Amino acid sequence: MTINTTLDRSAGIAVWRQIMETLKAEIVGGSLEKGSRLPPESELATRFGVNRHTVRRAIAALTSEGILRADQGRGTFVTSAPLNYTIGPRTRFSEIVSSQDRAPSGRLIGSSVEEADALLSNQLEVPLGTMLIRVETLRVADGVPMIVGTSWLEQARVPNLVRDYAESGSITTALKQAGIEDYKRKQTKITAELVELRDAQQLGVGLGQPVLVVESVNLDMAGRPIQYTRARLAADRMQLVVNGDL
C-alpha cells in the first residue's frame, strides 16, 4: 500500500521533506521491508510528480539517517527495519530490543529530587510534597536513539536509584537492588506531539517532527504504584504494537 501522497507546496515544508516523510512512513509501516529495493528515482519522481532531483534529496536525507543505501547502477535499498515496541502488562524495553536482535542500552542523562505536585501525587498515590527522584534516560538501539524518558519514583523506596541505574543501565536491575523484584504495567496513555527542542537534540529528530508520548504507571507486585514515566519515542523509527483488543 502506497501511502497517500498529496504534496502541499505552500505549507512551509519543503517538497523533498514531504517525500522523505512519506517514504519513511512506508518503511516503518512495512510496505518497504528491510533489504528491499526502492523503485528507481525516475519512477518515484513520476509518482510524486516532481523532478528527480527532489526525489534524490529525499533519498539523500534518508541515507544520511542510515535508513537507505544507494548503489550506483544497482538501486537504492532499505537498510534498517522499523523497531516494533510491544506494550503490555510486562513491557520491558530491553527485552523488546534484544528479542529483535538489537543491542539495548539505557543512558542516564540527568536526575534530580523534587516534591510531588498534584499530578504526581495522584499517579503515584503518595501525599503532596513527598520527595521524589526524577530520572531522565535515553534509550538507544544499535546506536540509534529511540526513547527519551522521564521517570518519577518515591525517594524513600529507592534511595540509591540513580547510582544503581548509572551502574547497570537498567531500571529493572536498579529496582531489584532496592528490593523490588518485579513490577507490572498499570495503565498506558498514548498521544502524539511535536517534538520539543531538547528531545529533538537527544533523539536526533528534526524540529517539527512528531513524537509518540507514552505515559505509564508501573505497579509493584502488591499493586502499589512504584514508577510514573513520561516517555517520548522517535515516531519515525518506532511503532507500538498491541496484541488483542484495545
Place this chain on the structure above:
Amino acid sequence: MTINTTLDRSAGIAVWRQIMETLKAEIVGGSLEKGSRLPPESELATRFGVNRHTVRRAIAALTSEGILRADQGRGTFVTSAPLNYTIGPRTRFSEIVSSQDRAPSGRLIGSSVEEADALLSNQLEVPLGTMLIRVETLRVADGVPMIVGTSWLEQARVPNLVRDYAESGSITTALKQAGIEDYKRKQTKITAELVELRDAQQLGVGLGQPVLVVESVNLDMAGRPIQYTRARLAADRMQLVVNGDL
C-alpha cells in the same frame, strides 16, 4: 514557560513555520492561555532571532487557523484553546475507530474497489490482486472531527458492504448481513506521523501537526482476517488509554 527554540534553516521546514509550531505548542501547553496577549512582534522577533516579517508570517498562519486574532494598535490575542478528548476504559477504542458500529456517528466519506497490493495481501491473507473494498469514514464527537479511517475488506466476502453500511451506518451490521456474526481484534500498531493534506482538511487540523496512526486487523471467529484499518486521529484532541490487563 517559554519553549526554547533553535531554528534550523536547512531542514526543509521554513523558519516561519518553525516559529508557528513553537507558538502553537506554547498555547497547547498552557503557557499562553486563551484570551492572553502575545508579546509584541518586535519582541518575538528578538526572541527567535529573526526579522519581524518572519514573525508576522507565523502569526498570520495561526490567525488563519483561528488560534490568534491581531487587533491593530492593541496586540495579538489567543482566541482558542485546544480541547482534550480522552479515550478511556469506558470508551472502547474499537467502538470508535475501525468498526464505528455501536454508536454510528461515523460518516461514510468515500469508497472504492481496488486490488490487494503486497501489504494488504499480507495483512488480509489473500492473494495479490484480490479485489478489495476500501471505505473511508469520518468519526465526529460533539461536532468535532476526531478520526479519519480507511478500511479494506475482501470484496468477495462482503459484496454489498458499501450499500449495507450506508443503510445501517454500522460495519458490524453490514458484516452480519454478509454472514459474519462477530469479529475480534488481532493486533494494533500505533505510530505518529505528520498529518496529510486530505486528513488535515477532514479533521480540521493544521498542516504540520501530528496525528496518531492506528493500524489494526480484525479477525472473524474462525481467526481469518476480515478487515484491515488504518485510522488517523487528531492527536491534539485525543489520547489513547491502554489498561494494563491486556
Place this chain on the structure above:
DNA sequence: GTAAATTTGTTCGTATGTATG
C-alpha cells in the same frame, strides 16, 4: 563476452520561494 538497457551520480542553467535589512 559484448552491447544495450537500466539506474545512480554529477554538472550545468533557470526560475521561484524564503528571509534579511
Place this chain on the structure above:
DNA sequence: GCATACATACGAACAAATTTA
C-alpha cells in the same frame, strides 16, 4: 516596496556502475 542572499525546485545532458539480453 526594494535589493540582496540563500534555499528550493525544475530541466537537460552526460558520466559511471551494474544488470540484462
